[in-house]
Amino acid sequence: MSTLPSPELAEDPPQTSAPPAGLDRGVLAVAMVVVLGAIMSILDVTVVNVAISHLAGAFNSPLATIQWVATGYTLALATVIPLTGWASARFGTKRLYMISIALFVAGSALAGMAWSAESLIAFRVLQGLGGGMIMPAGMTILTQKAGPSRVGQVMSVVGIPMLLGPIGGPILGGWLVDDVSWRWIFFINLPIGVVALFLAARILDRDTPRPGERLDILGLILLSPGLASLIYGLATGAQHRDFGRADALITTIVGAVLVVLFALRALTAANPLIDLRLLKRRSVAAASGTMVLFMCAFMGAMLLMPLYYQAVRQENAFSSGLLLAPQGIGAMVTMPVGGKLTDRIGPGRVVLIGLLVVVASVAGFTAVLHADTSYWVLGSVLFVMGLGMGMTMMPTMAAAIQTLVHDEVPKASTMLNIIQQVSASIGTALMSVLLANALTHKLGGAAGGGLSASQKVPPQIMQKIAGPMADAFQSTYWWAVGLLALAFIPALLLPRHKPTSSSADTPMPMH
DSSP states (O other): OOOOOOOGGOOOOOOSSOOOOOOOOOHHHHHHHHHHHHHHHHHHHHHHHHHHHHHHHTTTHHHHTTTTTHHHHHHHHHHHHHHHHHHHHHHHHHHHHHHHHHHHOOOOOHHHOOHHHHHHHHHHHHHHHHHHHHHHHHHHHHHHHHOGHHHHHHHHHHHHHHHHHHHHHHHHHHHHIIIIOOHHHHTTTHHHHHHHHHHHHSSOOOOOOOTTTTOOHHHHHHHHHHHHHHHHHHHHHHHHOTSSHHHHHHHHHHHHHHHHHHHHHHHTTOOOOSSSGGGGHHHHHHHHHHHHHHHHHHHHHHHHHHHHHHHHHHOHHHHHHHHHHHHHHHHHHHHHHHHHHHHHHHHHHHHHHHHHHHHHHHHHHHHHOTTTTHHHHHHHHHHHHHHHHTTTHHHHHHHTTTOOOGHHHHHHHHHHHHHHHHHHHHHHHHHHHHHHHHHHHHHHHGGOOOGGGGGSHHHHHHHHHHHHHHEEEEEHHHHHHHHHHHHHHHHHSOOOOOSSSSSOOOBBOOO
């Protein structure tokens, strides 16, 4: 029989301790090291995405093959992220972080020297094996250094590369591809990586490995291939606008089954690869649920605007990146504020305000997105969207980590990064298909060439179809609004008061 939570457990008790101190020089130095590594790995994804069509021409390779330059990297990320928690204990987080950066830099150097599409794909996989562990290991180092009372502030620091990647990537990638060389989209990582390695060796505290913890081999066999298969199936279905085709459907189902089997085992295993029992904590469960819905909706919505600028307004990748900058500026304004408020009043109130702002801005696109909408209007809506994002994503992650003890942080960081990766893949795949269906509904047979074909349409024909195309984007945004509205449900369960220590919070009621 189910047990209902008592009124006292509905909300964490108010705290009366003094407000947490700001970030001292030691924490800021560690934050600088972590941000360098994270910027390098996140920026690389968006920089390469801009160059895909150029790489197809450079290697005289079909787009279906060269797409694996991006897909192979993503699948490598999904394969290696689950190992981060165990590897942190086995080798120590400092050593793991430096190994990850070294692998990423080596893969970057080799990718820049690639002689064929196949060699480039192989070196991108090597990059992904290093890049997958940079973010969760860096988050672990930073949150353990700062302590639970300053998690909100350090999460706002970790959020910086998440903002710069989608905005700076297209700008940097467009410039390098057009005016320098495609090889420099990889070589650009070398000086950043070398500096990050040097600073990590000098600044990061030496931690003690705990090699006694045994690797969960069965969990690894289930989860890593499961995540890779699931993401591949979703990406394939979105690419062909058909999730029912055999290769997409089979790989998606196999991946989902493997992930479910892992989840069932992880709840009973002594030392699981990812400790899903953390989800019994109210804050972790509520943050995870909020993160899933928010990332699906927000990453899907982020996919739409650059496509709108390029397909409907005929802008190139470089200009599209510049036009997206207001979103990043908005997030940079509120992210430090959101971090401090999270540590002072708890993440629950901050996230609810941020979600409300994001929903309002995304709903704004359903009203103002037309073929001739002023760029000032679109930039203003993007700025407001960024304001909301800065008070939503990182405070949500802080809610999951604030109440955990020291040894639980690597496991939680790994789990949250997996949730982010899978949710973003689901969101972009879902919005891609919804947009394609909306375009087909609005344009009929004229949509057969896809969005990329609009760049080759004569101006007189483009004038006729631009309006219906913009309407398709406008209607697709309603789906993002719906998903974001659902995110309010778990967000209402987030802690409304700051924790006083790293002790575990109230367990979720068991059935």
